[in-house]
Amino acid sequence: MTELIPNFFAGQWQTGSAAGTPLLDPVLGTELVRVDATGLDLAAGFAFAREQGGAALRALNYRERAAMLAAAVKVLQANRDAYYEIATANSGTVKNDSAVDIDGAIFTLGTYAKLGETLGERHHLLDSEATRLGKDPLFQSQHVLVPTRGVALFINAFNFPAWGLWEKAAPALLSGVPVIVKPATATAWLTQRMVKDVVDAGILPSGALSVICGGSAGLMDALQAFDVVSFTGSAETAAVIRSHPAVAQRFVRVNIEADSVNSALLLPDAAPGSEAFDLLVKEVVREMTVKSGQKCTAIRRIFVPEASYDAAAQAIAARLAKTTVGNPRNEAVRMGALVNRAQLTSVRQGLDYLKQQAEMLHDGATHALVDADPAMACCVGPALLGVSDVDGADRVHDTEVFGPVATLLPYRDTTHALSLVRRGQGSLVASLYGSDSASLGATALELADSHGRVHVISPDVGQLHTGHGNVMPQSLHGGPGRAGGGEELGGLRALGFYHRRSAVQASTAVLATLQPPQAA
Template structure:
C-alpha cells in the first residue's frame, strides 16, 4: 500500500529582483497527515521596496512591450511546460493533506486557466498593446469631434496575496489575468502550502517563457510590503473576510487609493427545490453535490456548501441519503488509493474549525458525525484529520450562527424551509456569497429562486438531470465566468473572462478628431481621412493593406425587376417587397427593396471577382438598415479597412490575417441606408505575427 513518503526538509526560497533568496531561519512547516517537518520558509532579508521597484521598472516595461497576442502565446507555452511537470506538483500536494483528486482541481485546473486566458486573449483582444473599448461617440454635430475609451496597462505591480487551499490555481489564475493585462505579479502565498507554490514558480522562472520581472515570489512573512505600494499598483486578496477587512484599510492603500480586490470565504448555500421528490434524479444529484462539497479538499474551499437549504418535509430523507453517501468516504493518508478524503492543512486549522463547530452547536444538533471513524493511514493526533459533520438547525430564520459562523472544513448545516420565499431569504441571510446552487427540474421554481438569490450571489448554478453530465459542479469557478460576490464574499471579482484582465488596466477617455483617433487606436473611425488607390484593396495582401485604405464604388439603381428576382431566388416574399397594396399601408408607404438585397448589391459593387489575396468571407457584424431603398433609388458603397488581426500560422497552412472592413451604403442623396462590418481572411506575405 502506497503511503506518504518522508520528505527531505524543503527550504523554499523567495524570488525577488531577479534572484533566488533564502533566509537563514524561519517558520517550520509540518505535513498535514503525520505531522512531520517538511519545510522551512522565511522572508528574512527581502527588501520589499526594492522588489516592487524591480517589478515596476523591469517587469512592467518588458510585459508592456508585448502585444496581447504575444502575451497569450507566452501563457500557452507556459501552460504546456507546466503540464509536463505536473507529477512533481502532485507529489508535494499530498503533503498538504489533499488527495490526488483534490490536487487535480488545483494543479491541472490552474494550468487549464492559463490555457483559457491564452485562448480568450487571442480570440477577443487585438494584436496590440492597448484595447479600444466600446463604440466611438460622436461629440459634435459636424462629426469632427469624437471620443472613445481606451484601456492601457497600469504601470505598477499586481500584488497577489493567496490562500493556502489552492497554492497552484490561486496563483496561476491571478497571474494569467495580470500578465495578459500587462502587469507584473508579486505573489505572496499562504505559508502552510508555500512550498508547493514555490515549486511551480521555480519551473516558471526556469522556463524563461515570461519576461524577467514579470513574476516575483515571497514565501515567508510579507513584512512591510504594503507600506511600499504606489498609486499604479493594485492588490488582489483571497482569504478570510476578517483578514481582508484589516488589509484594505492599510494606511498606504487608503492614502494612495490602491485598488484592492477581495475574494473572501463565504457561507455558500445550496437549495433543494420544493418540487423534488426522493426518487427524482435531482434528489440524488443534490445529495452527491452536498457530500462532495463537504469532503472535497476536506471542506477547505471558499466555494464549499456551508448551508444546505432543504424542504422541511424532506429533511429526514436528505439526512439518511447523506449518511449513506458520506459513509462511503474513507479518511486517511491521501497517498493511499483507498482514501477519498485527506486532512485539513494543519492542526491549527483543525482547532479553528473545531472551535467554530462547537459554537455552531449552540443553535444546531449533530445529525451526521461526532464519532471518529477509522483512519486509513496518517496520525490522528499529529495529523489534521476531522471527520465529515452535518448539523441541523431547526429554526434557521431566527438563528444567527449558521449565517455568521463558517467552519472552514468538512462541515455543513441543514436548514429546513417551508416556502420558496423562505428558501431565498435563508440564502440571502449569508450576507453575500461567492456561489449558490439550486437543484430542481421545475423551470418556474428555478426562475423564482434565481431571481430571489441573485442580489447576494456572484454565481448561481441551476443543476438538474439535463446538465448534470457536463456540469462542473457547485464549487468549481470557471475562467469564463465571474468568481467573486457581494458583501461578506468581498464585493470583488476575479476571472469573468476578460473582465479580470480589464481590472489590471486604466480606462482613459480620448477625445479628438476622427483622423487623429484613428491614428491613436489603429481602428478606422467614421469621418476620418481615407486613402484611395488605383489598386483594388482586394488585390492587396494583409501586409499591404493599411487601416483607412478605402474604395468608393460605382452606383447602381434599384429596379422592381431586381427586387422580384431576389424574392424569387431567396423565397422571401414579404409584403413590403412584393405586395403593392399591402406596402402602401405599411410604415414605408411604398414597396421597398429587401435589406439583404441591398447587402448583396453592395457586395456586387465592391467585390473584385479575380483570384487574389482575399481568401474567404469570415463573417459579418453590426448590420443596420437605416433607411429604406425604393424602386428607382440609386446606391453606392464605401469599403474601408477598419482593423487588422494577424492569425498564428498553422503547420501546412498558408499564413493569413483577418481584415475587418467597414461598409457604408448610401443613396443618391448621400443618405446612409445600411452600415455593417465584414471580416475577410486575407493571405499574408510572411509567417511571422505582428509584435
C-alpha cells in the same frame, strides 16, 4: 535542518536571513522545507518589477503575451508529477483533490492563453464604441483600456497554492502587468515550485513574475498609486488591507475575496426520490469532502422544503458514512487532511460553536482514520448538522467553518427560503436544484444580486454541469457583501482589473488610429 527554499525577487533567487518557518506534512507531522523572507529589500524588488518587468511586458502585444502563457502551460504540464507529490506531502490532499488545484490551475492558464490569442497584436483595448460629444460627429469620445504601470501583488490563501497563483497571474500577465505573489506560508512550497519551473524555463521577462515566501510584513507598505493588490482569505485580514494607507490614502486598487457561507437550495418541485433531489444529495457530499471542505466555494448551508428534511438528512448522512478519511497516500482514502493543526483546532472549535444551535445528523467522529495516527494527523471526518429553528439559529448563517462541515435547514416556502439564503449577507455561489425551468430561472435571478455566481442543476445537465464549487475561468469568481465585493476571472472581464480606463476625446481621424489592426 531542512532546505530553506529561496524567494525569486528583483530578478534573482534570494533566501531569507532567518532560520525560517517549517512547512509540515499534516498527516505524518514531518518537516518538509522551510520558508523565510527576512531581509529582502522590498522597495527595490517592487521597483524592479514595476520598471523592468512592467516595461518588458508592455512592449509585447496581447498575442505575444498569450504565447508566453501557452509556453508556461507546457512547462507546468511537464512537471505535474512533482506538483502532485508536493500537494500530497504539504496539503494532505488525495489525488483527485490535488487535481482540482493543480490541473485547475493549468486549465485556467491555458484558457487565458487562448483568450489572449484572440486579442491579436494590439497593445490596448477599446471599451465600447466611440460616442459623439455634440451635434457635429467630427469630435467624439472613445474609452480605452491600457495596462496599469504598476505591479500586481497577490496575497493568497493556503487552500489553493497552485490555482490561486495562476487564476490571478494569468490575466495580469496577459494584461502586461508584472506579478509578485505572496502565497500563504503553510502551503507556499507548491507555489514556489511552480514559479521556479517557469522562471528557470526563461519564458517571462525578468521581473515579470516574483514569489515571496514567508511573512507578509512590509508588502503593503511597498505599494504605490498605480499598483493593484488582490487578496484571498479571511474577512479580518481583508479589513486590515482595506484600512492600510496604501489603499486608504494612496488609493491602490484592491480586490477582495473573503468569507462566504454558500448555499444549496432544493426547490419545492424536487421531492425525495426525484432526480433533482438525488443531484442535490450527491453535490452536497462532494462539496463537503473535496479538499476536506477547505474551499471558499464549498456548500455550507443546505435548504430543503420542510417535508423533505428527514429524507435529505438520511440520504446525505448515508453517503457521508461511506467516506474514508486518512492518509492520502493510501488508495482506499477518499478524504485527506486539513492543512495543519491550527486549521484542525479551528474546525473543531467552529463545529462546537454551531452545535450550540444545531443537532448532529452525521458525526464526523465516527470515521476511523485510515493509515493515520489520530494523535498526529490533522484529519477530521465530515459532519452534517441540522437546525429546526432556522429563523432563530443565527450562527449557521453568520459562521463559516472552513472544513467538512455543512448544515441542513428546512424552509416553509420559496419566499422563506430566499430570505434565509440572503442571511448569508452575500456569497460567492449558490446552487439551485429542481426540474421546472421557469422556477429555476426566476429563483436564479432573485439570488443574483447577492451572489457572484448562481449554479443551476436540473436533470438535463445532471451529467454535464461543472460543479457547485468548481470555479471556471469563463465565469465570474467573487461575490458581494461579506464575500468581499471582488470580481475575478469571467473570461476577458478579468483583464479590467489590470487596466486603466480613460476617455480619449478627439477627432474621428485621431480615434481611427486607435482601432485594432486589421487581421492579415
